[in-house]
Every structure is written in C-alpha cells, then in structure tokens.
Amino acid sequence: MKLFDDIYLVAGAELDSDPGDANTYLIDGGQKLVLIDSGGGYNVEGLYREMGKDGFDKSHIDMIINTHCHFDHTGGNYQIRKDTGCKTAIHETEVEAIEKDTELTVSDLWGHDLTPCPVDRELKGNEELAVGKHILKLVHVPGHSPGSTVITMEQAGKKMVFIGDCLALLNLPGESKSDLRSSLQKLIEMEPDVLLTGHEGPIVTNPKEFLKEHLDIVL
Numbered sequence: 001m002k003l004f005d006d007i008y009l010v011a012g013a014e015l016d017s018d019p020g021d022a023n024t025y026l027i028d029g030g031q032k033l034v035l036i037d038s039g040g041g042y043n044v045e046g047l048y049r050e051m052g053k054d055g056f057d058k059s060h061i062d063m064i065i066n067t068h069c070h071f072d073h074t075g076g077n078y079q080i081r082k083d084t085g086c087k088t089a090i091h092e093t094e095v096e097a098i099e100k101d102t103e104l105t106v107s108d109l110w111g112h113d114l115t116p117c118p119v120d121r122e123l124k125g126n127e128e129l130a131v132g133k134h135i136l137k138l139v140h141v142p143g144h145s146p147g148s149t150v151i152t153m154e155q156a157g158k159k160m161v162f163i164g165d166c167l168a169l170l171n172l173p174g175e176s177k178s179d180l181r182s183s184l185q186k187l188i189e190m191e192p193d194v195l196l197t198g199h200e201g202p203i204v205t206n207p208k209e210f211l212k213e214h215l216d217i218v219l
C-alpha cells in the first residue's frame, strides 16, 4: 500500500496479519529495495503478495534494517533472508538478541517463537546507507530498547523518519527511561516532517509538537 512516493506499507496489523504484527515498510530505491523491519513473521507470503500488488518483486530486496530486536519487528528476518538472499542489519547492541533469541527480543514474554537469524551488518547508529537514489541516515535512539534506531530519508523536501517503537516504555527488559528522554530530545532536534510508526499510521500533523507532548506526558 503506497503511503508516500517511494514508501510503501507491505505488512502489519492493517494488512491481513496478526493484530500484534508490527508495520513493515518498503523503500523503493530503484533496482534496490529496503525493508524497514520484517514484522512478526506471521504472514511473510502475504508480505510478498502486498509487494506484488505494489509492483515489486521480492528478489530485489537488498536489505532488512531493523529498528530494534523485538520479535514483532524481526520475526520475518529469517524467512525473507532465506527466500531472497538479502542482508539484515541491526544496531550492534542487539545482534546477539537476534542471533540467539535472548530475552531482549521479548518473544518468550509474549509466548512467541522467534527463529534466530544471522545479522549481516552491525550498525553503530550514525551511518548513511545508499539505497539507489535515496540516502538513509541512521540515528541511535536507545530507550525502548538498547539498540533502537531511527531511519530518516528525505522525500520531496520532507524529512521522513521511521521510528519503530522508540517512543514506548512498556517495562520490558532493556528499557531505559533516562535514555529515552535524551533520545526524544534528539528526535525533536531532527525536525521531522513525518513519523512512520511501528504499529500505527503515519504522524503527519505537527510531529515535533507530538514528540514534545510525549516528552512531557510520558517522561
């Protein structure tokens, strides 16, 4: 489902999957496609079908960038990597979580099986990645989890920011309220125009105000 030019929603609770499934976004860089997160892995075939409806073939997926290691964002990694040969990338502090399914993925807490998946690229959270015509800028925003990372992309003069769950505090292993406070300040200073969330629709109206209110209310 096209959301913006070169940005599509290809899996998530809204798209015929499990109600707890996180959003999977596709960025179209031309010949190269990148997925932001891979959902819970409940319906990877459905994800491919959605891509097909939008005119994309899975063989062009170059990389999955995970916003963080929680199972509902990384559960599709193993199958998609196996099916397409794509690379996976996650912040360096959460590599072990993905490769061994540690308590940081919170899969046990939710009674979910997560298939461990090798990580091909360890992120520092300050890099730029070229995806065809787009440059993705990554920023480490710990708090919701130690390795939470947002991905930003300029589109038609607007700053689009894929935030995963980075605003949420749910009393899960690896959370830090003080880290989240400074991460939120960092996000506000980035002056986003659109926030693409992990479980809800995009926030397009006053995202900076939304973040400031969140900082006041939650922290």
Ligand SMILES: [Zn+2]
Residues within 6 Å of the ligand: 068, 070, 144, 165
């Ligand atoms: Zn999460």
